[in-house]
Structure formats: structure tokens, C-alpha cells
Amino acid sequence: MSSRNRQKNGRSALERKLRLLPNAPGVYLHKDKRGKVIYVGKAARLRPRVASYFQRSGEHDPKTEQLVGNIADVDYIATANEAEALVLEDQLIKEYRPRYNIRLKDDKRYPYLRVTLQEPYPRVEVVRRIVDDGARYFGPYTNVRAMRETLKHVSRVFQVRTCHLDLPEQTVPRPCLDWQIGRCSAPCVDYDTQVAYGRRVLALIRYLAGQERGLLDELRAEMSALSSARRYEEAAKVRDRLALLEAALDGVGRVYGLTGDLDACGVVRDGTTGCGVVLRIRGGKIMTSHHFLLEDRLASDTPAFLAQLCREYYPRAGDLPSVVLVSHVLPDKEQWRERLSGLCGRRVAIVRPRRGPRKESVDMALANAAHKLNEHRLRDQTRVRRVAPGRALALQDA
Known part of the structure; x- marks a missing residue:
């Protein structure tokens, strides 16, 4: 069979497929002659939306004409509603990374801060992929330097570990440098209780989630209660944590007239x-x-x-x-x-x-x-x- 006949048969098969598309919400995938997905889109009604690509030549802008010229096949996935189509479109774009969809220019994975809540003594670490593992993720951080500064800051304030020890099973003979410079409370050598450590982890999460003001009020109340109970050493630690947080927030720019x-x-x-x-x-x-x-x-x-x-x-x-x-x-x-x-x-x-x-x-x-x-x-x-x-x-x- 000649190349022209194969092309004609391919177009006929595509036209038949277009006529069979449902008049329902869903996601469509344009493919080239090698079967590679080159564009993913969504539609409230699949049939008219996909058919619109194959109008008479000259009715599209040059970029869309280029896309249409490379379409050899179309697949679709029908969904219950447009909201589901939006979610599915996002997932498929990330899976196939089609050349004609809008995408990140540098196409890199930005980092997140991960708090491992599934562990008895959670740690905070930098990752570039989100996994459904029970941890809490914050980000993405497009400014990596600022993210590193944030990690350094929260380590000083909340003294939550950043190591990869499997606690409490794994033990060490002595605390590491982070404890010596005040960036960890050393639960690895039982210098901290699980209850006290857990309270600071929850405070860390509130801070990363943007609930700084409520956290400051709670720390002031905790410091006052500890002082009243004459637990002055513990009150001093809370005071120092409070001072670090207030200093960090004072350096943040305010948008006047905005609340919430x-x-x-x-x-x-x-x-x-x-x-x-x-x-x-x-x-x-x-x-x-x-x-x-x-x-x-x-x-x-x-x-x-x-x-x-x-x-x-x-x-x-x-x-x-x-x-x-x-x-x-x-x-x-x-x-x-x-x-x-x-x-x-x-x-x-x-x-x-x-x-x-x-x-x-x-x-x-x-x-x-x-x-x-x-x-x-x-x-x-x-x-x-x-x-x-x-x-x-x-x-x-x-």
C-alpha cells in the first residue's frame, strides 16, 4: 500500500473515531503517528470540542495548525463531570508531559519540606516528590535558598531532628553536632520525652502552615504558665523560641489594609x-x-x-x-x-x-x-x- 493510501486510511479511521466520541465531559489525548501523546485537553462535551480541531485549514492560528498537522490518533476518557475532568487532565499532563501543553520551562521538580508524622519522633527533611505515606508536606519552594534558610530557622526554633535515624529502635552513644548548636533536642539519647517532642512538632507544622499568630499567642500563654509554676528553666526555653519567631515575623513585609x-x-x-x-x-x-x-x-x-x-x-x-x-x-x-x-x-x-x-x-x-x-x-x-x-x-x- 502506498504512503498516500495509508495516510488516507488513517484519516478515515480518525474520522470514524471522532463520530463515535460521547457528548459528555472528559479528557482527550491527541497522539502523533508514533502513538506518542502530544496534547492533553479537557472538555464539557468531548465530541464538539475534539471535532473543532479538524475544521477547514486556515481557521486556526499557525501554532494550532502545527499541532493539528501532527495528530494521527485521538483517545479519550469520559468523566462524570467537569471537575473530575480537570483533575484527570492535570494527572495526564504530568504523566505524559505533552510537547504542546503549557509546562514548566525548566521542567524541574521543586523541593518540599516533609515532616514524617508516621514516625514516633518525626523529622523534617527536604524532598522533591510527594508520596502518600502519612507525612505532611509543605511547598513547593521555588526559591531553594529561601527554603534552606527556612529549614535552618525552624531547626533553631523547634529543635526537631533532621537526621535519618530510625528512632527509637536505632540508638547512638552521644548526641550529634545539631544538639550542641541548639538545632535538635537529641531524642536519640533520651534527652527529650516523646510528649514534649511531639508538642514541638505540632507547633512546627502550624508555623509552616502559616498559623504563626495563633502560635505566638500559645507560646506566650505557655511561658506565663511555666513561670507561674516556677519552672523557670522551661519558661526560658519557650521565651527564647518566642523571641526567634517574633524576630523572623518582624522581617516579613506587610500588605496594608489586608487581613486574613x-x-x-x-x-x-x-x-x-x-x-x-x-x-x-x-x-x-x-x-x-x-x-x-x-x-x-x-x-x-x-x-x-x-x-x-x-x-x-x-x-x-x-x-x-x-x-x-x-x-x-x-x-x-x-x-x-x-x-x-x-x-x-x-x-x-x-x-x-x-x-x-x-x-x-x-x-x-x-x-x-x-x-x-x-x-x-x-x-x-x-x-x-x-x-x-x-x-x-x-x-x-x-
């Missing part, structure tokens, strides 16, 4: 490259900032980049606020609201503010995103300038 816990998300784009920033604001103070460089071969609109920012950050975020502020209209807003609410077990509102302190916080996220994107552009230009002379020399030698 919220995230401010901003996205900017330049052609096929974009940058998204999430400002994590707790009690009116900016606690952390996370940025993600995104790339899209189809040069989608800015709201599509915003949806990808949410897809990268929120399914693994350890601490979800009650309000998420966004810079643009979020595609599938209701499905995202349901999904975020399901992740944290309470209602999460998604708001695009028009004025006031909330709008100012989103503008701050946008300014940070623009700055990070410009930094990336300048790095790329510098890299090109460094490489160009060598390439030119190679051409001359040839």
Missing part, C-alpha cells in the same frame, strides 16, 4: 514564555513568594498560563487559604473552586479584585512575575551572546 489568609496570583507572558507568581499572604503579611517559568508551544492566552500556574502549585501546596486572588479570569473557575475546596476540606473563593488592597497585592504579584520573566530573558540573551562567537568560528573553520 489569602494568596495573590499574577501571570505575565511574552509570546510562548510566561511567568507566574504566587504571593502567600497570612495575617496581612507576605510569608513566601513562589515563581514558575512556563512555556507553551501554542502561544495560548494569558488566562491559560494562569490555569497552568494553578495546576503546578495548588495540588501540592501544603497550606491553602480561604481566598485566592487572581490577575486574570481563570478558565474553569467553578471547577477550580470545587477542586481547591476539596483539597483543604472547606470553601475556597477565587476572586479577581478590581480595586483596593487586594488589587494592590495582585499588582505586586504581577510586578514580581514581570521582573522574573525579564531576568530569564536577560539570562537567555547573555547565553546567546556567549555562544554566538564560538558558533561563528566553527562555521569559518568548516
Whole structure:
């Protein structure tokens, strides 16, 4: 059979498959002639959405035309509703990493802080993958240096171990350097009780989850109670912990006029490259900032980049606020609201503010995103300038 006939038969088979698609919500997977998934999308109604790709030539932008020209087959998975389709789309994009979907430009795994609650004496450590193992995860941290500083800080404040000893089964003859410099309470040599250690682990979790203000109040009450009971040595330790926390929080920037816990998300784009920033604001103070460089071969609109920012950050975020502020209209807003609410077990509102302190916080996220994107552009230009002379020399030698 000739190449032209094989191509014609392939198109006929694809057309038959398109006619059999259900008129129901679900996820579709475009594949190339090798069977590789090149694009994953979701739809409220699969049949018309997938059929829209195969309109007459010239009705798509050039990038989408390029995608359509590479489609040799289509698979689909029907779901009960659009919310399920949104979750499944996210899972399949992460599994197949299709070339035409928006994705992280550097395509690396950002680190998390993991608290091993499944152990009698939990430890805190850095990992790059989330596993369903009973541990509590915080992140992702896009600024690795800031994450290392956070780990160093919480070790000083809460004295929770970072070693990999299997306690209490595994023992050592003497405590390590972390105990000597005040970063661990040395449960490995029974210098700490499991009850006291457990209380500090719970306090550590509250701190990483953004509940700093309530934690400070509890520490003040604990210090007062210990002093009243004339347990002055224990009260002094709580006082020192309190001072470290207050000093750290004093250095955090405040967004005036904001109360409560919220995230401010901003996205900017330049052609096929974009940058998204999430400002994590707790009690009116900016606690952390996370940025993600995104790339899209189809040069989608800015709201599509915003949806990808949410897809990268929120399914693994350890601490979800009650309000998420966004810079643009979020595609599938209701499905995202349901999904975020399901992740944290309470209602999460998604708001695009028009004025006031909330709008100012989103503008701050946008300014940070623009700055990070410009930094990336300048790095790329510098890299090109460094490489160009060598390439030119190679051409001359040839």
C-alpha cells in the first residue's frame, strides 16, 4: 500500500473515531503517528470540542495548525463531570508531559519540606516528590535558598531532628553536632520525652502552615504558665523560641489594609514564555513568594498560563487559604473552586479584585512575575551572546 493510501486510511479511521466520541465531559489525548501523546485537553462535551480541531485549514492560528498537522490518533476518557475532568487532565499532563501543553520551562521538580508524622519522633527533611505515606508536606519552594534558610530557622526554633535515624529502635552513644548548636533536642539519647517532642512538632507544622499568630499567642500563654509554676528553666526555653519567631515575623513585609489568609496570583507572558507568581499572604503579611517559568508551544492566552500556574502549585501546596486572588479570569473557575475546596476540606473563593488592597497585592504579584520573566530573558540573551562567537568560528573553520 502506498504512503498516500495509508495516510488516507488513517484519516478515515480518525474520522470514524471522532463520530463515535460521547457528548459528555472528559479528557482527550491527541497522539502523533508514533502513538506518542502530544496534547492533553479537557472538555464539557468531548465530541464538539475534539471535532473543532479538524475544521477547514486556515481557521486556526499557525501554532494550532502545527499541532493539528501532527495528530494521527485521538483517545479519550469520559468523566462524570467537569471537575473530575480537570483533575484527570492535570494527572495526564504530568504523566505524559505533552510537547504542546503549557509546562514548566525548566521542567524541574521543586523541593518540599516533609515532616514524617508516621514516625514516633518525626523529622523534617527536604524532598522533591510527594508520596502518600502519612507525612505532611509543605511547598513547593521555588526559591531553594529561601527554603534552606527556612529549614535552618525552624531547626533553631523547634529543635526537631533532621537526621535519618530510625528512632527509637536505632540508638547512638552521644548526641550529634545539631544538639550542641541548639538545632535538635537529641531524642536519640533520651534527652527529650516523646510528649514534649511531639508538642514541638505540632507547633512546627502550624508555623509552616502559616498559623504563626495563633502560635505566638500559645507560646506566650505557655511561658506565663511555666513561670507561674516556677519552672523557670522551661519558661526560658519557650521565651527564647518566642523571641526567634517574633524576630523572623518582624522581617516579613506587610500588605496594608489586608487581613486574613489569602494568596495573590499574577501571570505575565511574552509570546510562548510566561511567568507566574504566587504571593502567600497570612495575617496581612507576605510569608513566601513562589515563581514558575512556563512555556507553551501554542502561544495560548494569558488566562491559560494562569490555569497552568494553578495546576503546578495548588495540588501540592501544603497550606491553602480561604481566598485566592487572581490577575486574570481563570478558565474553569467553578471547577477550580470545587477542586481547591476539596483539597483543604472547606470553601475556597477565587476572586479577581478590581480595586483596593487586594488589587494592590495582585499588582505586586504581577510586578514580581514581570521582573522574573525579564531576568530569564536577560539570562537567555547573555547565553546567546556567549555562544554566538564560538558558533561563528566553527562555521569559518568548516
